[in-house]
Amino acid sequence: MSAATGEKLWIIPDGYIPEFSSGSLTSHESICVLNTSSEDASLSITIFFEDRDPLEDITEVVQGRRTKHIRTALLDKEGASIPVGVPYAIQVKSNIPIIVQYSRLDATQAENALMSIMAYPIK
Amino acid sequence: MSAATGEKLWIIPDGYIPEFSSGSLTSHESICVLNTSSEDASLSITIFFEDRDPLEDITEVVQGRRTKHIRTALLDKEGASIPVGVPYAIQVKSNIPIIVQYSRLDATQAENALMSIMAYPIK
Amino acid sequence: MSAATGEKLWIIPDGYIPEFSSGSLTSHESICVLNTSSEDASLSITIFFEDRDPLEDITEVVQGRRTKHIRTALLDKEGASIPVGVPYAIQVKSNIPIIVQYSRLDATQAENALMSIMAYPIK
Amino acid sequence: MSAATGEKLWIIPDGYIPEFSSGSLTSHESICVLNTSSEDASLSITIFFEDRDPLEDITEVVQGRRTKHIRTALLDKEGASIPVGVPYAIQVKSNIPIIVQYSRLDATQAENALMSIMAYPIK
Numbered sequence: 001m002s003a004a005t006g007e008k009l010w011i012i013p014d015g016y017i018p019e020f021s022s023g024s025l026t027s028h029e030s031i032c033v034l035n036t037s038s039e040d041a042s043l044s045i046t047i048f049f050e051d052r053d054p055l056e057d058i059t060e061v062v063q064g065r066r067t068k069h070i071r072t073a074l075l076d077k078e079g080a081s082i083p084v085g086v087p088y089a090i091q092v093k094s095n096i097p098i099i100v101q102y103s104r105l106d107a108t109q110a111e112n113a114l115m116s117i118m119a120y121p122i123k
Numbered sequence: 124m125s126a127a128t129g130e131k132l133w134i135i136p137d138g139y140i141p142e143f144s145s146g147s148l149t150s151h152e153s154i155c156v157l158n159t160s161s162e163d164a165s166l167s168i169t170i171f172f173e174d175r176d177p178l179e180d181i182t183e184v185v186q187g188r189r190t191k192h193i194r195t196a197l198l199d200k201e202g203a204s205i206p207v208g209v210p211y212a213i214q215v216k217s218n219i220p221i222i223v224q225y226s227r228l229d230a231t232q233a234e235n236a237l238m239s240i241m242a243y244p245i246k
Numbered sequence: 247m248s249a250a251t252g253e254k255l256w257i258i259p260d261g262y263i264p265e266f267s268s269g270s271l272t273s274h275e276s277i278c279v280l281n282t283s284s285e286d287a288s289l290s291i292t293i294f295f296e297d298r299d300p301l302e303d304i305t306e307v308v309q310g311r312r313t314k315h316i317r318t319a320l321l322d323k324e325g326a327s328i329p330v331g332v333p334y335a336i337q338v339k340s341n342i343p344i345i346v347q348y349s350r351l352d353a354t355q356a357e358n359a360l361m362s363i364m365a366y367p368i369k
Numbered sequence: 370m371s372a373a374t375g376e377k378l379w380i381i382p383d384g385y386i387p388e389f390s391s392g393s394l395t396s397h398e399s400i401c402v403l404n405t406s407s408e409d410a411s412l413s414i415t416i417f418f419e420d421r422d423p424l425e426d427i428t429e430v431v432q433g434r435r436t437k438h439i440r441t442a443l444l445d446k447e448g449a450s451i452p453v454g455v456p457y458a459i460q461v462k463s464n465i466p467i468i469v470q471y472s473r474l475d476a477t478q479a480e481n482a483l484m485s486i487m488a489y490p491i492k
Contacts, residue, residue: 005255005257005368006257006366006368009128011128011129011157011159011222012224013155013156013157013190013222013223013224014153014155014192014224014226014239016192030260030333032259032260032333032335033259034257034259034294034335034337036257036294036337048157048159048188048189048190049189049190050189050190050191050192051189053188054188065294065299065300066294066295066296066297067259067261067294067295067296067333067334067335068296069260069262069296069333087153087155087190087192088190089155089157089190089222091157091159099257099259099335099366100259101258101259101260101363101366103260103361104237104239105359106235106237112352112359113228113235113236113237113359113482113483114237114350114352114359114360114361114482115226115237115238115239115361116239116260116350116361116362116363117224117239117240117241117363118241118363118364118365118366119241120129120222120224120241120244121366122128122129132374134374134375134403134405134468135470136401136402136403136436136468136469136470137399137401137438137470137472137485138436139438171403171405171434171435171436172435172436173435173436173437173438174435176434177434210399210401210436210438211436212401212403212436214403214405227483227485229481229483236359236360236474236481236482236483237359237483238472238483238484238485239485240470240485240486240487241487242487243375243468243470243487243490245374245375251378251380251491252380252489252491276383276456278382278383278456278458279382280380280382280417280458280460282380282417282460311417311422311423312417312418312419312420313382313384313417313418313419313456313457313458314419315383315385315419315456345380345382345489346382347381347382347383347486347489349383349484351482358475358482359482360473360475360482360483360484361484362383362473362484362485362486363486364486364487364488364489367489
């Protein structure tokens with residue numbers, strides 16, 4: 001059995017799905033999760049906006065001893081998803097400790113821009 | 124009622140508003156705040172410079188259960204704002220716990236560059 | 247004698263070796279380690295994937311009072327290495343405290359994109 | 370009197386001064402320091418290499434209630450400075466608490482790449 005490491009609650013204040021892509025790659029964001037435990041991790045993701053109520057409890061599973069790089073554009077809650085071109089923020093809650101990083105590839109221009117942060121752990 | 128998470132004091136040492144833009148996007152920086160509480164958060168922002176006294180107590184409000192991505196170029200204190208092309212630093216103080224991230228898009232060249240950090244929390 | 251600083255266990259959830267390079271630089275990732283101690287640090291690196299078992303216990307040594315910027319593409323465990331174009335995650339374990347940063351240069355396009363994070367320390 | 374905030378010891382494992390520049394900007398790195406105290410901060414910077422002894426005790430001063438964005442290429446210790454195109458690591462020690470961020474602009478290609486991290490605080 002392998003132990004879980006990290007925290008159960010992580011915050012990413014700067015979410016944004018670029019509207020356009022050009023060149024050979026597509027603009028996208030990923031929530032990158034590592035689950036070092038032998039057990040599966042059950043995630044509940046909440047999306048906060050600037051001008052409307054949050055989209056709550058989008059669920060994901062990260063298998064034991066696996067990583068999962070989750071595309072934010074594919075997150076879906078009963079048909080509702082994150083609109084492109086809109087500032088938002090992300091909260092990731094897990095039933096067991098995990099580690100969360102966030103990365104964005106902006107391919108608005110043919111040449112790409114990359115950014116990445118470790119999400120902020122709430123202890 | 125939802126609980127506040129994070130910290131009340133955050134620091135960003137590397138602030139810089141690029142002087143020029145080219146291509147389809149405009150150079151800009153954002154202070155990205157998440158307020159997970161049901162209550163509004165009242166922010167007091169201080170700007171530190173290399174060669175002059177700080178610009179103190181610029182106020183902003185982030186509503187409850189909302190995110191706000193604040194453009195630094197729009198910060199205003201009785202007509203005084205942050206000059207472009209000058210190195211500076213940012214302190215964000217809040218009356219309740221929040222989470223703060225800082226991102227910069229540099230579009231000096233037609234193809235863009237991106238950087239982002241989680242601000243440093245003072246506990 | 248100089249003291250060791252940092253932590254013994256570090257996590258990087260978003261690993262990815264770009265498939266292509268163009269222009270004058272080559273796409274690559276580095277695990278950047280600082281060992282402030284006079285003693286050598288013995289590292290054991292584990293690579294986690296999305297759909298298969300981890301590649302465990304790849305060993306590296308960082309000499310005392312030295313930094314080492316380790317290219318992930320050169321990590322090797324009895325002939326097995328990290329495939330390109332596949333999402334993965336990294337765990338770095340050390341026998342003494344060290345500090346770990348992760349950086350990626352993506353030269354898929356002729357103009358480059360850079361990202362960097364401090365790895366997440368497990369205390 | 371304003372209080373000092375942050376920590377007295379900060380680490381940046383991934384230092385690198387790009388060898389080349391093209392386009393309208395010059396490749397460079399900055400160690401960005403904020404001193405929130407009314408008192409001046411005296412810094413002692415150590416540079417660690419992969420294959421030789423560290424360059425120790427390069428001194429800098431950051432005035433009270435000021436930020437300073439220090440170009441690494443200008444650091445100088447009795448005529449010795451950091452060579453370009455060589456991986457290195459940075460330790461920043463201060464006599465009072467400060468906050469340290471590190472940013473790199475890579476203008477090897479005409480279009481720029483940016484990366485930034487909060488340095489790792491040793492408590």
